[in-house]
Amino acid sequence: MLVLSRKTGEGITLDQNITVKILSIEGDRVRIGIQAPPDTRIFRNELLEATIHANREAAKAPILDFSKLD
Amino acid sequence: MIIETRFGISETSESKIITFPFGLPGFEDLHKFIIVEVDETRPVYWLQSIENKHIALPVIVSLAILSDYNINIRENELEDLQLESPDDLLILNVVVIPEDVTKMTVNLAAPVVINAKRGIGKQIIIDAAELPLRYPVYEAIRNSLKGGEKDAGSVSENG
Numbered sequence: 001m002l003v004l005s006r007k008t009g010e011g012i013t014l015d016q017n018i019t020v021k022i023l024s025i026e027g028d029r030v031r032i033g034i035q036a037p038p039d040t041r042i043f044r045n046e047l048l049e050a051t052i053h054a055n056r057e058a059a060k061a062p063i064l065d066f067s068k069l070d
Numbered sequence: 071m072i073i074e075t076r077f078g079i080s081e082t083s084e085s086k087i088i089t090f091p092f093g094l095p096g097f098e099d100l101h102k103f104i105i106v107e108v109d110e111t112r113p114v115y116w117l118q119s120i121e122n123k124h125i126a127l128p129v130i131v132s133l134a135i136l137s138d139y140n141i142n143i144r145e146n147e148l149e150d151l152q153l154e155s156p157d158d159l160l161i162l163n164v165v166v167i168p169e170d171v172t173k174m175t176v177n178l179a180a181p182v183v184i185n186a187k188r189g190i191g192k193q194i195i196i197d198a199a200e201l202p203l204r205y206p207v208y209e210a211i212r213n214s215l216k217g218g219e220k221d222a223g224s225v226s227e228n229g
Contacts, residue, residue: 042197054177
């Protein structure tokens with residue numbers, strides 16, 4: 001893992017056309033701007049973690065009978 | 071071919087096998103699944119692993135049950151599926167069914183997209199405010215069983 005330190009206003013470039021810019025820092029919250037081609041997959045990490053958990057939970061589902069529910 | 075599933079022994083064919091090159095989040099080492107239809111659980115289907123008979127994820131076709139489920143799938147994701155025609159695209163969403171089934175939720179943020187013709191699938195993550203990870207879906211499913219009140223399952227408030 002590459003670890004860097006940036007100040008507000010500074011940026012990082014990934015590959016040739018992805019740039020990450022530190023827009024502002026307020027307390028422990030960093031506002032980040034990302035410019036990338038539309039095809040780039042960008043998502044907050046929590047979503048992947050949460051999907052992993054949801055999938056594992058889903059696999060524990062009871063086999064219910066919807067015809068018996070109301 | 072005969073396979074063992076959560077539902078017992080089942081008969082299927084090679085052509086029904088869906089390959090997930092990247093596995094699924096949480097099940098990265100499982101790459102071969104089939105879709106099992108169980109009459110009692112309709113409209114919930116099951117994404118059954120062929121490699122581990124204990125693993126079957128309940129899924130629904132959100133597009134059929136919820137009005138207003140709009141997702142934008144990136145071209146590169148479709149290329150991973152070797153998709154040639156939109157007709158071949160099947161979109162499923164994983165549901166979490168707790169003890170209290172009325173609290174079941176569907177993961178709208180991470181649809182499972184499948185090229186039904188070629189049998190290739192992957193679960194993709196879309197980060198968008200209008201696509202919650204645990205969207206309550208019991209009412210919409212009940213309504214769809216009663217015969218098509220699609221409006222009851224509207225995702226967005228704007229209709």
